[in-house]
Amino acid sequence: MSSKPKSVAHYSLAWLALILATLAGLAWWWQIGRPVDLPDAPSARIACVSYAPFRKPGETPFDRHFVITPERIDEDLRALSQRFDCVRTYSQSNGLAAVPAIAARYHMQVLMGIWLGNVPKINDVEIEQGVATANANPKVIRGIVVGNEVLLRGDLSPKRLAEYIRRVRAAVPASIPVTYADVWENWLRYPQMASAVDFVTIHILPYWENNPVAAIDAVQHVEDVYTRIQHTFPGKQVMIGETGWPSEGRLRRSAEPSLVDEALYLRSFLRYAVQVHMPYNVIETFDQPWKRQLEGTVGGYWGIFDSDAKPKFPMLGPVTEDPQWWLGWLAGVMGAAAFAVAGGRRRSWHGIRGWLALLLAGFAAGTSAAWQLRQMMFACQWWWEWLISAVCLAGALAIAAALARRIAAHLADHHDHTEPSQWWRYCAMFALVLYDILLAFNGRYMDFPMGLFCLPCVAYGVFGLLTREFIMPSTEQRFMACVGPLLAIAPVVQEVGMNKVTWLWLGLNLAIAVPVWVAWRHHHAVRLQSYQAQTAD
Known part of the structure; x- marks a missing residue:
């Protein structure tokens, strides 16, 4: 040629x-490679954090036969108690029903989850196990989350979900509050769900919004949403059940997953949470490799710790991406x-x-x-x-x-x-x-x-x-x-x-x-x- x-x-x-x-x-x-100066967090301690221990290769909650041993949970919670007052779980399966009893050893509370899906028999097993766990550890349970983003996935109707919530409410001590957790838009879409819960639990993930928000503007977005939900449900306590930022993955509009942006968002959010005395839970404790199958690269990197249980960034001082x-x-x-x-x-x-x-x-x-x-x-x-x-x-x-x-x-x-x-x-x-x-x-x-x-x-x-x-x-x-x-x-x-x-x-x-x-x-x-x-x- x-x-x-x-x-x-x-x-x-x-x-x-x-x-x-x-x-x-x-x-x-x-x-x-350059260090980036960021606002310091008010404290290295965090009120509550999502705890899913599936951080090693091949571990996934989709495998219902896989069980996290009590020894592994004990090892995790002993370390987490140095920085967290509470952990949130999402189900009773895979050995997670043991979390409340083990958390009590380290003076931690548990926002305990009962997983609901579209299979009634599995839902019944989850509820029975959750009720038994709550009744055996009433002083440790900060609250029970009956269902996580069920309406978002379309697994249940609002009516059927409310029935499950009331069933749990009737079976546990009155001292244990019961709630349901979903993205904040679904609480506005189904406001009738507020009558079935003791407090409203919303998820605000600025990166995953339909209109993604950059990390530098994300806390202002959280404040706007939180205020809106409070005005929508006067008289109900509102808790942020999930918020956080990914450290790796694809850019969404101006929302960039990076270690620096994760540190920026988390530190800024903690400063805001302290100022308004709001109840919150951060997602999540560890990076979760199995989530990459669902959400791509970004799904595996929402942890405060990496998959080897090492802190990804400090809460004070500058942060370097790599x-x-x-x-x-x-x-x-x-x-x-x-x-x-x-x-x-x-x-x-x-x-x-x-x-x-x-x-x-x-x-x-x-x-x-x-x-x-x-x-x-x-x-x-x-x-x-x-x-x-x-x-x-x-x-x-x-x-x-x-x-x-x-x-x-x-x-x-x-x-x-x-x-x-x-x-x-x-x-x-x-x-x-x-x-x-x-x-x-x-x-x-x-x-x-x-x-x-x-x-x-x-x-x-x-x-x-x-x-x-x-x-x-x-x-x-x-x-x-x-x-x-x-x-x-x-x-x-x-x-x-x-x-x-x-x-x-x-x-x-x-x-x-x-x-x-x-x-x-x-x-x-x-x-x-x-x-x-x-x-x-």
Whole structure:
């Protein structure tokens, strides 16, 4: 396949793209490594926290045969009692019925949950066990939560749910209050539920709102919602049963999951809660790997502690997103060295410009690959997820390296050089369009693998600035070049233009598609000139 050198402007744009890609890699890793000053929490102690002990690989509440041993619960609560006055549970199964008796040893209270679903027999077992647990530990039970987000899931009607609540209310001592917990919008949608409970328990999760709220504005949102619910149900105590912020996952509009934002939100919320003397419960104690199956990466990272029971951030002083940020720069240096070695072998060019192009491309590729590896560490749970991700990353690096070799040759002496096999671009575009489809139609819980697709998309974008193909791109490539950017517009619209990552994703689609458009147009221009020449003859 032959190609034709382009103008000086195109070469200048190619150099600019390489420099910007390198600076972006430098800046991103530096940004997550700098300490960020945050408001201090009023205390390291927290009134109540959701306790779900399913933090080890393979542990999930969906397995009703899996039982958390009393020894494990005792170990957890002994440690948690140093920072928390109360824990909230969600069910009686999986061994969690033992929590109140063990909590009493450490002078903790329990906001005890009874899980309700759409299977009456299981509901009856849960209620019987919950009533027995409450009656055996009345002094420890701060309250009983009969059902969690049942109306949100649509498992029960309000009438049937109220019957279950009243059944529990009649079976436990009057000194133990009974409630139901759901997102705050459902309390406004079903206000009749207030008559069935002793106090109203609402969930306010600014990240998951229909209109997500940035961490810096989230506490004001909580205050507005809490005040609204209080005015809606005068005479009823209102408790926030769940609130928190994730430390990893996809951006939702301006709501960004990060360790710094989790610390910012939690510290700010605790300051507000102390000021207004409100009852609250924070979600959650530990990161929960099993939740990634339901909510994507973000579902597994709502814990104050990680899955190894280590605190994720301090309650005082500055917070750093990633103390090992320098590994990203190290990966960039290694990428620059690897690209220089690979691109310098059997070269037909000479001069500093070629070497500089290889070093810039390699550093940018290394930092991008490191970004993707970091995302994989949070997102991949099973061996096959690691295998697929690793194969895709290796392929993307191979494409970037091959194109960097040709880009360096162009920038060194402007000689003509051929493109790698069209199959390489075909595979990159196919994977990109496939992901575009998933994001456009079911992207609520999906990450944007920017580090992965930056490699082939940016490389082909820069290569496209330097070459013009005379052979028509395949029909499949032309189709994907048209469909990909159109699909990539969907996330931008869905996030009402507020999500910066969706714009970058659209940019990657354009970077790899535009050279195909240009080649397509050029081919038609050549055919038109040929036809006109034949007509003139």
